[in-house]
Amino acid sequence: MDSLGLLADGLASAATPQNLLYAxxxxxxxxxxxxxPGIGPAMTLALxxxxxxxxxxxxxxxxxxxxxxxxxxxxxxxxxxxxTPGESSSVVTAIEGNKMAKAGRAxxxxxxxxxxxxVAGTIGTLLLVLLAPTVSEWVVELGxxxxxxxxxxxxxxxxxxxxxxKLRGFISLFLGLTIGLVGTSTGQARLTFDQPLLxxxxxxxxxxxxxxxxxxxxxxxxxxxxxxxxxxxxxxPWMSRSDWGRSWKPWLRGTAYxxxxxxxxxxxxxxxxxxxxxxxxxxxxxxxxxxxxxxEGVAGPEAANNASAAGTLVPLLAIGIPTxxxxxxxxxxxxxxxIQPGPQLFDNNGALVWTLLASLFIANTLLLVLxxxxxxxxxxxxxxxxxxxxxxxxxxxxxxxxxxxxxxFDLLLLIVLGLLGLAMRRxxxxxxxxxxxxxxxxxxxxxxxEALALSGGDVSTLWSEPVAVVCYVVLAGILAVLAVNAVxxxxxxxxxxxxxxx
Amino acid sequence: MMFSRHRTRGLLALVVALVVSLVAAGCGVTRGEDSxxxxxxxxxxxxxxxxxxxxxxxxxxxxxxDQDITGRFEITNVIGAxxxxxxQRLLNERGADDLLMxxxxxxxxATYTNDSRARVSDATPIAxxxxxxxxxxxxxxxxxxxxxxxxxAWKDDPRSIRVGGGSSPGGPDHLFPMQLAQAIGIDxxxxxxxxxxxxxxxxxxxxxxxxxxxTSGLGEFAGQIEDGSLRVLAVSGAERxxxxxxxTLTESGVDLVFTNWRGILAPPDISEAxxxxxxxxxxxxxxxxxxxxxxxxxxxxxxxxxxxxxxxxLREQDERVASTLKELGLA
Numbered sequence: 001m002d003s004l005g006l007l008a009d010g011l012a013s014a015a016t017p018q019n020l021l022y023a024x025x026x027x028x029x030x031x032x033x034x035x036x037p038g039i040g041p042a043m044t045l046a047l048x049x050x051x052x053x054x055x056x057x058x059x060x061x062x063x064x065x066x067x068x069x070x071x072x073x074x075x076x077x078x079x080x081x082x083x084t085p086g087e088s089s090s091v092v093t094a095i096e097g098n099k100m101a102k103a104g105r106a107x108x109x110x111x112x113x114x115x116x117x118x119v120a121g122t123i124g125t126l127l128l129v130l131l132a133p134t135v136s137e138w139v140v141e142l143g144x145x146x147x148x149x150x151x152x153x154x155x156x157x158x159x160x161x162x163x164x165x166k167l168r169g170f171i172s173l174f175l176g177l178t179i180g181l182v183g184t185s186t187g188q189a190r191l192t193f194d195q196p197l198l199x200x201x202x203x204x205x206x207x208x209x210x211x212x213x214x215x216x217x218x219x220x221x222x223x224x225x226x227x228x229x230x231x232x233x234x235x236x237p238w239m240s241r242s243d244w245g246r247s248w249k250p251w252l253r254g255t256a257y258x259x260x261x262x263x264x265x266x267x268x269x270x271x272x273x274x275x276x277x278x279x280x281x282x283x284x285x286x287x288x289x290x291x292x293x294x295x296e297g298v299a300g301p302e303a304a305n306n307a308s309a310a311g312t313l314v315p316l317l318a319i320g321i322p323t324x325x326x327x328x329x330x331x332x333x334x335x336x337x338x339i340q341p342g343p344q345l346f347d348n349n350g351a352l353v354w355t356l357l358a359s360l361f362i363a364n365t366l367l368l369v370l371x372x373x374x375x376x377x378x379x380x381x382x383x384x385x386x387x388x389x390x391x392x393x394x395x396x397x398x399x400x401x402x403x404x405x406x407x408x409f410d411l412l413l414l415i416v417l418g419l420l421g422l423a424m425r426r427x428x429x430x431x432x433x434x435x436x437x438x439x440x441x442x443x444x445x446x447x448x449x450e451a452l453a454l455s456g457g458d459v460s461t462l463w464s465e466p467v468a469v470v471c472y473v474v475l476a477g478i479l480a481v482l483a484v485n486a487v488x489x490x491x492x493x494x495x496x497x498x499x500x501x502x
Numbered sequence: 503m504m505f506s507r508h509r510t511r512g513l514l515a516l517v518v519a520l521v522v523s524l525v526a527a528g529c530g531v532t533r534g535e536d537s538x539x540x541x542x543x544x545x546x547x548x549x550x551x552x553x554x555x556x557x558x559x560x561x562x563x564x565x566x567x568d569q570d571i572t573g574r575f576e577i578t579n580v581i582g583a584x585x586x587x588x589x590q591r592l593l594n595e596r597g598a599d600d601l602l603m604x605x606x607x608x609x610x611x612a613t614y615t616n617d618s619r620a621r622v623s624d625a626t627p628i629a630x631x632x633x634x635x636x637x638x639x640x641x642x643x644x645x646x647x648x649x650x651x652x653x654x655a656w657k658d659d660p661r662s663i664r665v666g667g668g669s670s671p672g673g674p675d676h677l678f679p680m681q682l683a684q685a686i687g688i689d690x691x692x693x694x695x696x697x698x699x700x701x702x703x704x705x706x707x708x709x710x711x712x713x714x715x716x717t718s719g720l721g722e723f724a725g726q727i728e729d730g731s732l733r734v735l736a737v738s739g740a741e742r743x744x745x746x747x748x749x750t751l752t753e754s755g756v757d758l759v760f761t762n763w764r765g766i767l768a769p770p771d772i773s774e775a776x777x778x779x780x781x782x783x784x785x786x787x788x789x790x791x792x793x794x795x796x797x798x799x800x801x802x803x804x805x806x807x808x809x810x811x812x813x814x815x816l817r818e819q820d821e822r823v824a825s826t827l828k829e830l831g832l833a
Contacts, residue, residue, distance in 0.1 A: 046552030050564075140710035184583070184616065187671055187832070196590065199583035199616055265706040319709065320725040322702040329552055336799065340725035405550070405581035453696045454664055454712055 007129055010354030014362055019062050022055075023359055026063035027366045030070020034086050035078050036396075039403050041071030042325035049333060057337040058352060062359040064330050069121055069363045071326075072269070072309045073371065076113040076302050081106060081381055082393045084213040084400070088204040089269035089305040091435050092277045094212050096290065096297030103293045106379035111239045112247045112295055113302040114371040119248075120255040120303035121364040124310025127259055129357050132318045132346075139265055139315050144451035145462050147266050149471035151444040154271050156475055157278050158436045165428070172429045175420070176437020179207060185442060186449065197409045202417075206401045207438050210414045211431050213397040215421015217390045222422070224386070238376075247299040250280050254303030261304075262311020265323045266447070269308040270439050276300035277432075310360070317341050317353060544576045546592060546603040548585030555585070558632055558764050559604035561796040566787045584612035584670065589620040595769040599776040602628065606764035610823045611672030614833035622767065623820050626777055627813035629784045630765035632802035635739035636678040637748065639716040639723060641708050642731050649736045649754035652715060653686050660692035666713035668704045668722075670697050671832055672823075674762035678717045678738060680826050682751070685758040690830050708732055719762060720746055721801045745801070763805055763819075765812060781808045 014023075033044045044067055052060050075090030080097035093113065100109040159173065182191045183201030192198040239247070254276040261267035280296040281287060290297060315321040320341040322328035334341055339349050346353055382389070401414045424431060455461030463469055547559045556579065563575040580588035585605060589612075592603045603625070610622050638649065646652045656663045660683070667675025676697065680690040696713060698704040701722035708716045709731060716732075720743070726732040727746065734748040738760040742750055751758050768780055787793055788806050797804055807815060827833035 043551050046550075046556070049552070050560075140706045143707075143710060143712050185670075187615075189617075196583040196587050196616060196618065199586070200581070265703060315706075319705075321705050321709075325552070328700065328702055332552075335724070340728065342725040342729055342731075344729060406578065407582065450696055453694065456661060456694065 004129070006350070006354045007358060009351070010356075010358035011361070013058070013351065014062060014355045014358040019059055019355075019359065020362070022059045022063040023066045023362050024366060026066020027070040027363050027370065029063075030067035030072075031074035031077075031367070031371070032070075033067070034071035034074020034076075034090075036086060036400050036403070039400070040087055040326070041068050042329060044071070045326060045329040045333070049329065049336075052333050052336050057334075057339065058355050058359075060333060060337075061330070061352070061356050062363075064333060065356060065360050066363040066366070068309055068326050068330070069117075069306070069360065070367060072121075072306050073114070073117045073302075073367050075305075076117070076298075077110065077371075077378060078396070080109045080113065080298070081378060082213065082396065083216050084393060084397050085205070085208045086400070087305075088208065088439065089273055089308070090302075091204075091208045091212075091270070092273040092301040092432070093298055094208075095277070095432055096294050098212075099291070099293035100295065100298065101293075101379070101382055105293060105295075106382055107376045108239050108243050108295060109293075109298050110375035110378055111372060112243065112299045114368055114375065115239075116247065116251040116254065116299045116303040117306040118364055118368040119251045120258060120307040121310055121367075122361065123252075123255045124259050124262070124307040125357060125360045125364065128310050128313050128317075128360075131263075132314050139263060140319065140321070141465075142264055142266075142467060143465055144447045144454060146465045146467040146471070147264075147447040148444065148451055148462060149465075149468035149475075150271070151440055151447060153471045153475050154274060155436070155440055155444065156478060158274060158433060158440075168427075168429050169433050172424065172431065173433035173437045175424075175429075176207075176434035177441040178437075179417075179434075180438045180441035183442075185446065195409075197407060201442065202413060202438075203401075203404050203410070204435075204438055205404060206410055206413055207417055208435055209397045209401055210417030211421040211424070211434060213393050214414060214418025215425055215431075217394050217397075218418060218422040219425045220386065220390055243295055246284075246286075246295050249283075250276070250296045250300035251303040253279060253283075254300040255307040257300075258304035258307030258309075259311040262308030262323070263314040264311075265315060265321055266443075267308070267311070267323065268443075269305045269324075272304040272308055273301035274432075274436055276304040313360075317345055320345075541573045542576065542600065543572055543574075544578065544601045546588050546601065547577060547579045548581075548588035548603065548605055548609055550579055550581050554634075555604050555606060555608075555764065557800060558606075558802070561800070562604070562631060562766070562784075562787060562793075565790055565792045565796065566783060568792060569787070569790050571783055571786050583616045583618070584672065585609035586612045586616040586618045586620060589613055589622065589625075590618060592625055592767060592769055593620050597771045598769045599772050599780075601769055602780065603767045604631075604764060605767055606674075607677065607762050607819065607823070608669060608673045610820055611674075611677055611827065614824055614827045615670075615672035621820065623813075623817050624770055625767040626770055626772055627809065627816050628766040628768050628777070628780050629788070629808040630763055630805050630812045630815060631784070631788070632797065632800075633739070633761040633763040633805040634719040634721065634802060635737045635743060635761055636674065636717055637720040637723075637737050637746065638735040639708055639718065639720075639727075639732050640714070640735060641711045642733060643711070644714070644733065646715070646735060649749070649751065649756060652735060653756065656683075657686065657688060660688045661694055663715065664694050664696060664713040665715050665717060666696045666698055666704055666707050667717045668698050668700050671695075671830075672827060673697075674719070675717045677823060677826060678760050678762075679715075680830065681760055681822075682717075682756065682758055684826065684829075685751075685756055690826065705732075724801075739803070761803075761805070763815075765816070777809070784808065 033039045045064055075086035076093045079085045079090045079094035080101050083094050083098040085091040085094050097109045182198055184199045257272035257276045261272040277297055280300040281290045284296050312323050312327050315323055316327045322331045401410050451461055545559055545563050547556050549555050566572045580591055589609055595601055613620050640646050665679045669675040679693055683690050683693045704716055704718055707713050723732055734746050736751050736754050737743055737748050738751055740759045824833055
């Protein structure tokens with residue numbers, strides 16, 4: 001079967017004026033909800049679900065795809081400009097992105113995010129086109145042991161890159177792991193203080209918004225009188241040649257991380273953004289810029305989260321398994337039209353699938369066309385005087401956190417965690433390890449519990465899958481390299497000591 | 503308009519909360535005559551948008567609005583502790599005659615697993631509205647061909663059978679295998695239950711043969727059942743399903759009827775007249791074609807029962823769930 005030929009047919013049928021209109025609508029709506037913290041594409045789709053009763057199937061799916069991709073992209077805008085991640089998958093973007101914005105490079109950060117998302121989305125969709133019809137059931141072979149190994153690897157990678165002070169890094173990581181313990185996910189109530197509103201744990205978005213945005217706002221407020229009023233320089237509106245040169249490799253590497261994680265049933269979009277960030281930090285020719293606004297640190301993670309969105313559609317279309325909440329609702333929508341994703345989908349509803357895939361390309365292109373010219377416009381937002389800007393950020397952060405579950409209690413959490421964020425800034429604790437702990441801790445625990453429950457408590461199950469074995473080998477390799485380096489450093493340190501003594 | 507008013511309103515309220523609140527503050531709320539189709543009611547949904555309770559609650563509210571049975575519904579999702587937070591809130595609204603809450607079996611279980619003092623039997627029962635059967639799912643290449651095969655192997659070595667479900671302890675997919683175990687003489691504490699985060703992960707686990715048997719509502723598995731990658735050993739209801747070619751448990755010689763039901767409650771201490779009034783609303787909703795259409799589209803079965811009849815059912819379910827969970831040490 002000539003996939004690309006079928007795709008061309010799909011493009012032709014997706015490009016009707018009506019469908020294009022729905023694609024634009026979806027992309028705009030998606031960007032909007034991506035921008036607002038707390039309201040994700042999943043919730044938007046759930047609320048828009050009833051339109052499936054009134055709109056033809058191809059239009060509805062095209063719009064849903066637009067919302068999905070738009071949401072993945074939109075989260076980056078507030079991360080960069082306001083240090084307020086809209087989704088958990090754009091938390092990493094805030095780290096370098098916001099630093100870039102403060103250095104007057106907001107336009108470049110937004111542009112590399114937009115183009116990176118486009119590149120990753122396009123490559124991801126292309127991979128989806130090529131792989132989805134033929135992908136066998138290999139994804140379901142990945143069991144809990146493989147995930148345990150992958151998550152351990154991710155945790156180690158993060159710990160190895162904790163930054164200058166290992167002690168501060170670990171403090172931050174363990175704070176995050178502790179916050180991740182809250183809830184009753186294991187059947188026992190942990191750190192819930194008999195508070196039913198804590199039974200489901202603390203939403204990652206609330207933690208991220210509190211630590212980043214509220215912590216930052218409080219920090220600025222605490223120094224407002226003392227620090228001289230810095231005007232954020234506006235800088236160049238477009239990416240320079242060197243920005244392009246530093247961005248294209250991270251885009252591709254981010255895509256390579258994002259797509260497979262999206263395609264894995266429990267992969268998600270967060271882990272690949274962490275891995276991409278750490279890889280870029282290691283490979284960068286300008287490692288000194290990391291933490292101060294390195295463009296690679298925006299380009300890679302943004303590509304990773306969009307590629308993972310494309311990856312998610314592989315198991316959805318090929319075997320009918322939704323791997324994210326958003327995918328689950330798209331699946332519901334397809335079912336309500338009587339379309340059943342799965343091995344026969346490409347045979348039974350071929351034309352529709354190719355229209356959907358084609359519309360993903362259209363959605364991607366629209367996102368780029370809409371967002372690239374807007375980047376310099378958005379960047380001007382930062383020229384708002386700081387008291388007003390931070391008031392706006394606080395409002396935005398509070399609105400977003402409240403809209404996750406409409407609980408005033410969440411606002412209380414936001415303030416408490418915001419104070420933690422302020423304290424972390426005061427004592428120089430890095431924030432990334434904390435967020436990583438909040439996200440990976442519960443995942444790792446859940447998968448470990450699952451693996452051991454499935455094996456009846458037999459620990460050897462943990463290395464019973466090939467993917468797991470590969471991960472442990474890599475893990476051992478990294479540990480060995482670290483150990484050798486440490487020993488060498490100590491030796492050279494002692495030898496210099498001896499020289500000095502002599 | 504493509505979508506019904508309350509949904510658009512919900513989304514807009516999120517997106518332009520500031521504008522809406524300013525406008526609302528400006529114009530205030532005008533209450534019309536006290537005629538039923540001008541009446542404003544509130545509906546509380548105990549989980550997030552897109553979940554089972556949400557779909558059922560919003561479908562019911564939409565039918566009542568569209569058919570002019572009531573005026574507008576204000577729908578709120580009260581998320582927390584698998585519905586316990588919402589249940590507590592309902593009980594706190596003692597005497598409020600304008601509030602309905604959609605709930606179901608999972609909320610009953612959650613009140614116990616979360617150590618809540620809220621009891622569903624303390625609320626005013628209005629009606630049960632829909633039910634879904636659970637199914638026993640196995641991968642295509644499973645050695646189990648019938649319920650008998652499974653029961654035999656399970657009794658032989660209870661711990662060796664890995665049962666997976668899409669809900670956490672106390673939820674329907676967890677209660678079903680536990681009550682099944684009780685029915686065939688296995689100690690529920692010996693059941694090796696693995697909880698998955700919803701239907702998607704459960705499907706992966708089944709297709710990858712990570713678990714021996716899955717317990718879940720069958721709606722999410724229609725595709726896999728149709729293409730033969732998953733088989734259904736039995737369904738849990740009193741009668742067979744039209745859509746699935748599988749016997750009931752009772753036909754297969756197991757004395758258990760189990761359904762995942764959903765119903766509507768009102769706060770405690772409302773007057774009998776107020777209660778009858780709410781029952782009347784739901785009864786009229788149930789009689790419409792639009793509701794029948796919603797049942798068909800969502801694959802729900804009708805289990806309509808109102809007032810005292812639903813109240814008795816609710817008490818019976820409450821006791822049964824409590825005894826199962828107590829035996830497991832979860833309540």
